[in-house]
Amino acid sequence: MPDAVQMTVHQLAESLGNAIDAKDHCTRSHSEEVAVITQAIGLQMGLSPRSADILHIAGHLHDIGKIGIPDSILKKRGPLTDEEFAVIKQHPAMGAAIIEPVTCLSGKNGIMKMVLHHHERFDGRGYPDGLAGEDIPLGARVIAVADSLSAMLQDRPYRRARDYENAVAEIERCAGTQFDPRIVSAFMEVRDTVRGYLLSMREMCAPL
Ligand SMILES: [Fe+2]
Ligand SMILES: [Fe+2]
Known part of the structure; x- marks a missing residue:
């Protein structure tokens, strides 16, 4: 997509990510953190800056489906x-359905698929489709790592x-498993580098 469009799409993705994080004080900045960590990993893996920006946008949007939960x-509090x-x-499927009407999110850059598959596991024991290994879109595999890191660094009720x-x-x-x-x-x-980013994004929060 053209630069100006991509900038606006990023801003809208950030806004939607903020909306989902605002539902719960425990998850404040979670989507932003996942966006930043995902992008940093993508760049380290040798993706182009533009492809890493796409991962960043997908990171903002990964949990947007929680709006329907x-x-x-x-x-x-306590076990489900x-x-x-x-x-x-x-x-994940709700999130994919929410962004599907936006052509530049559901098209060939793969953002919608990254949202749909961010809870797959490398060993095939994840959801929604039980995909394994490289059948899982690359961006979804990167988001899975970033998502877990950010979640582990935040308090939860339990x-x-x-x-x-x-x-x-x-x-x-x-x-090799998850x-x-x-x-x-x-x-x-x-x-x-990621630790530095997270420290600068959190004014008050869990020990890093
Ligand atoms: Fe962002
Ligand atoms: Fe999720």
Whole structure:
């Protein structure tokens, strides 16, 4: 898409990401963090700046489908029932459906597919489609790492945030099962840069 259009699309994606994060104080800035971490990993993997910008936009939008999930489930303290988890698992498809009318999000840059598949696992045990390995779109595999890192660094009603090194160790531990090992390696190369970005984005928050 032309530069001016891409800038406006980025602004709208950021705004929609802010809307979903505003539902819950625990997830404040989560979409922004995922956008920034995803872009940093993409650049480290050798993607062009333009392709990394596309990943950034997808990062802002990855959880937009949560707008369709009841707050009683999203903000529940304690474990989810199987039925509640089944509802949560609808958010990637809901997100894809929300952005589908926007041609430059559902077209060949693949943003809609990244949103749809951001909870797939490298070993095929994720959702919605149980895709494995390189059948999962690259951007979705990068978002999966960024999403987990950002989530682990935030408090949730049922657990405290991890510190940065602890969260990084967990990402490394899940290379080859939950995450694409190639993407985990790229993340390990930029881990200090990412930590710097996160520190500058959080005025008050969990220890990093
Ligand atoms: Fe952004
Ligand atoms: Fe998600």
